[in-house]
Amino acid sequence: MTVLTGIGMTSQRTRDRMVRRLAEKGIRDPRVLQAMAEVPRHLFVDEALAHRAYEDTALPISHGQTISQPWIVAKMTEAILHDGMPEKVLELGTGSGYQAAVLSRIVPQVFSIERIDALTQRARKRFRQLGYRNIRTKTDDGYKGWPSEAPFDVIFVTAAPENIPEALFDQLAEGGRMIVPVGKGPQDLLRLTKTVSGIQKENLGPVLFVPLLEGVVR
């Protein structure tokens, strides 16, 4: 028990340091900084890499996938909050579950789809252990979205399709936004807004994500 508390306290200090660095690098939204100070990122990486969990780098999470760099998580989360609080967010690419966990501390409902079943199961277990009850996950091909839960206020894509996944706009509420890295590595991080007169597009800059692939791995 004492040992566990010790680890918890140490990680809170390192996490606070990570958050201070994010603020220095231009992350301003207090809700994002607060959520990232709260979510124990070291529980979302392999134990052998836990000591590096609060460095500002992407890390491997098995199955050839990666947990995104904290700065990217912060930047993308900030990007969906700047014009009002979304009610329902759909993430494609659960991976470790870290991004969904951060989102869940800010928005009411998070849905997240992962194509590799082993990763879905592991993320789900972490959410349960941490008591994050407003996240629902499933193993599926994210290109299909989650039609029974649509419309979403935000669709948040954390793997890169080669082209904008246009079919998913049907599952976006009017005024809703899609954040998506598009292209073949390095990609452009796009913020697309669905309006009555069509899709508005903003380029938030270059990023590097693993590809969004089709099909499911069981």
Ligand code: SAH
């Ligand atoms: N958001 C994650 C990082 C994502 S890495 C985190 O915070 O850890 C990208 C993830 O997208 C990988 O786990 C990969 O398996 C998944 N992925 C790739 N193509 C997908 C698809 N079509 N549908 C759902 N998930 C997909």
